[in-house]
Amino acid sequence: MSNRFNKIFLNTTQKTKLVAYFVACYPSYEKSLEIIKKAIDSGISICELGFPTQEASGEGPIIKKAHDHCLEKNITLKDTLKLAKEVRNYNKNVGIILMGYMSNVFKYPIDKFVKELAEVDADGCLIVDAPHELKEENQLRNALTEKNLSLIKLVAPTTTNERLKIISKFFSGWVYSLNFSGVSGSKSADLKQVEQMIKKIRNLTKLPICSGFGIKTPEEAKEVASSGCDGVVVGSSIVEYIEKNANDKNLTQNVGKLIKSFILELNKQ
Amino acid sequence: MSNRFNKIFLNTTQKTKLVAYFVACYPSYEKSLEIIKKAIDSGISICELGFPTQEASGEGPIIKKAHDHCLEKNITLKDTLKLAKEVRNYNKNVGIILMGYMSNVFKYPIDKFVKELAEVDADGCLIVDAPHELKEENQLRNALTEKNLSLIKLVAPTTTNERLKIISKFFSGWVYSLNFSGVSGSKSADLKQVEQMIKKIRNLTKLPICSGFGIKTPEEAKEVASSGCDGVVVGSSIVEYIEKNANDKNLTQNVGKLIKSFILELNKQ
Amino acid sequence: MSKNNIKNSLKTGSDKDGYFGEYGGIAAGENLMHNLEELKNAFEDAIKDKKFLDEFAYHCKHWIGRPSPIYFAENLTKKIGGAKIYFKQEHLNHTGSHKPTNTLFQVLLAKRMGKKKIICESGAGQHWSAAAATAAKFSLPIIGVMGKIDVERINQNILKAKHYGGKLKVVPGSLREAITAAIKEWSNNPDYYYLIGSTCSSAPFVDIVRYAQSIIGKEMREQFMELEGKLPNEIIACAGAGSNFSGSIHEFLDEPEIKKVVVEAEETAALTNGTKGIMQGMVTKFLQSDDGSKSLGGTSLGAGIMYYGISPQLAHLKDIGAIEASVASDKELLETYKLVAQNEGIGISFEPAAAITEALKRAKGKPKDYIICATCCGRVEKDLDVIEKLIGKDFE
């Protein structure tokens, strides 16, 4: 595990960290880089760079649309790694994880992917469709561990206690706690359930826990943060904003403002 | 059996008699009557008055079309009997038979039909779809016999010798020898076959034999006549002429001429 | 026709002249008499030939997929509340109806007779597609005759028959005209085999078709004994001319305790509303004008049961009280289709909907151990577009 996550979560200026998901290279490579830089400047702690894939089986229509846009422009995982490198060059402290699906990673293939991930000085990755039962996940996880990188594991409300105990052995970096079982952007989080989730996970790990899915507004972010998690992940809501305002010349500024409004609310706790 | 057939066939002015088939009341009651009168004057020996029925399962498209025309004008068997009566009033010597299908006769019903047939002084009837195996044929035949009327029986080329022997017991008036197995108007007669048929029938009966089906021209009539039959039946050819010239003001005259041309050829023998 | 040990058995077929009581017989031109006699002899001979019957059984099993199962319509039974409702699933046969059992039997017979070409008529096209499939399988050319009205409303059967290699002749009108035209074609070509689609026309056709289809009832007996340990109390089937119904009940004709109910289309219910007459080669009940010169009757959604006559055997059986007759309206056919689709997951065609309509009426309030079996003689494909057009929105 990279030391960077430790630092990020030990930092106390912000009680609850903001993890922001971007579809990498969306709406274009340059614009995306600009937006992410602005987001970092606006206070995000970790940025998730989603690499595009056709199926995107965990994504709802908002994120899927951005993926499809990138695929049409022949954006690949390679481009996302390049983007990650430029982001890292811009800022040494922000957490960077690549987020996506096994399909692309497997074809890269796995070892090369991990090698390059280390080279760009990212902190790890999150693969939506890679439970620990998947042999290829094991392969990926082992390769990442060797390079001191994290495979961020997810926990869902439907994950049984028994299973949670098993998964907890593979936790690395931080834990992604899903607020509902379903695709991204499809529902809102239920605070009661989120609290229970966080408590359950806390019992099994000392690692930070970030809560994600269904957080659409700064107010919702604050509410989820009150569950006691260490970070909240905002995805669809940012991607949707970019989608809707792709041609706005003030897009970058405005994403910055959007991020700030999340930080502001989170800091009100 | 009426004596009239005897007289007709014993008369030697014409070697081979002409039997003419008309769709009764076609193209109209009045016109039909006029045509038949003219045909009698032109030399036919027997006139067959076809009464209309929807199926007309033994008829080809020419005769069927005339049937359909009559049905549309609601012509019934009753009208045909009326027509027969007027024909008889016009001429005491010509043979008159009603020709058609069991359906109408059965519904008339049979006894009433036979009674009225006797009343109009017709000589009998010919029912296409009434083999002797049909109980209703027996009923009709018995009723006709009682009134001294004939049920004209048909013999087909496919009729086996065994069956012919049986049918021959029911012959009355004269025998209708079919020149081919098929619907009316569909083929031409084959002289060899006709000759064989006539010979076979002659062996079984002393009654006159008329050969019908497939005789389209005076020349064909002459050819069939050479088979040794006592009469030839012409149907489709006359009906077709009437169909095609229904609106010609000289129709009646011309049918007379047509009939005469048949007689002329027949007399050339 | 066949011998039987029961005194006054109803299963013996027609008498020597082809009559069932006062119905049936042969009302055909002399030029067809030889064909009919040849056919009768060939039929009587064939059904004494074990090899022939084995061949029929073999192809029934492997090509048609017989036996068709019986099916307990549990949801409808619960919904109606009363008798147990069963379907005899004839729609699972190859080509989707009871028809191929008859075409198979007759094509085998045609082959046995050395016939080189086949002609047939059709109403719903169900017989036409079954006949063309069978002719293809046994490498015989086939001509079909259908009425223009039917050709226009039934598409799939016509395409299928064409693909099997059948040549279609279209005549003005409907099934009535098709039968007449086919018979005329046969008169003109006595060397053809005339493959009739139902229990109608002159003897021996009624006996032949009924013989072939009586496998339905034979299977039912075995299947009900196996599954229920007893026979159904009522057997219900629809009828155009009646092959499906005759085939369903023949096995049980000498068991009067089993009720047998035939259901016609309301618009062409010859058995219920017809009068005795002589048409289409036979003596039976017809919807006809008083003078016998024209047929009558309207149009039913059930193209296959839209026939203005009825099997002479059924006219006789009704007269002597051995069967009951009922009718079903278009509205009922549609409603029953919907009920069966939604409750049993079976898409039936309009014809069996007539039988099932009656079954549902009769099941209501009957004791729970009372069994009613309706023969489900067709699947929906040919009627699907019409249904969608008429009541598609009801399913939304």
Next chain:
Amino acid sequence: MSKNNIKNSLKTGSDKDGYFGEYGGIAAGENLMHNLEELKNAFEDAIKDKKFLDEFAYHCKHWIGRPSPIYFAENLTKKIGGAKIYFKQEHLNHTGSHKPTNTLFQVLLAKRMGKKKIICESGAGQHWSAAAATAAKFSLPIIGVMGKIDVERINQNILKAKHYGGKLKVVPGSLREAITAAIKEWSNNPDYYYLIGSTCSSAPFVDIVRYAQSIIGKEMREQFMELEGKLPNEIIACAGAGSNFSGSIHEFLDEPEIKKVVVEAEETAALTNGTKGIMQGMVTKFLQSDDGSKSLGGTSLGAGIMYYGISPQLAHLKDIGAIEASVASDKELLETYKLVAQNEGIGISFEPAAAITEALKRAKGKPKDYIICATCCGRVEKDLDVIEKLIGKDFE
């Protein structure tokens, strides 16, 4: 999964993580893991329950009409000159393909699990209509997801499913998109039962669908022993993802002397032309872009076999040489349709035409006692209009 006495048996199903060799597994989001485990447990439990299996067998027989017969295609055999060609007549099943055997099994499983609603995907609509029929029979609401491309070319199945009460959701694209969308819908509604239509996606689906369909091969064994006194030398079936093929061969997996040949659509032949990858919830061979971000592949007339992936079990079996793979082109499908219709009087759909194409090729010149059995998994109705449009004039 199941136990078996043969050492290294190929019939034991996937390993504890759902793999067949290096293929299979579960590539699903954590939010689906519980559903999949629940399903796996329910499946393993159900197949140990005699009552459950008896119920499955009962409805297979009475509702679906199983067993489907085997059929000796005598005319084609003669025409080709060589091996005896047999068809396993799966098209005679209710709804017209092998699909209802799977939907029946899974709907019974869903009921057993207490699920209240069903979701499924479909390509050719064949699974959708079978699933909707089954859901209707067992009184469960059902949602189907299909790609717009497929919805536009397949009409009858969609109408039938609608009449059974199914609610259809149309998504852009084809089967690929339908599967993804259905899985997403399932993620959003973990209380639904996801009724998959073929041997694809995450474990335990491959085992479940294969288990249900393996009745095909079991019937074949019995039927061939009865009819021929021996087993076929080759078994051939088409595959989209592969349920029909897997079901046909599973019974014989430990008998290497029986050749097993799977036939894909030439345009989407994942097994022949694909590369290993991870998509659609599983590790298997796919037609995909080099970077794994997109699927590839063209369009086949055989809508039901137009899938850019393949059952992971089949990928494994091919790797170890237990099965062979081949492809069929659109032109061949049309030609084979025509041959089968005209020679055997059977109207097949495009999918089995792929298998029969291969059977005809392989039969040629083989000894007369060599037996090739092709599974005939669909009837023509859904493809009839397309065929008529493309080659209608060839039949005139």
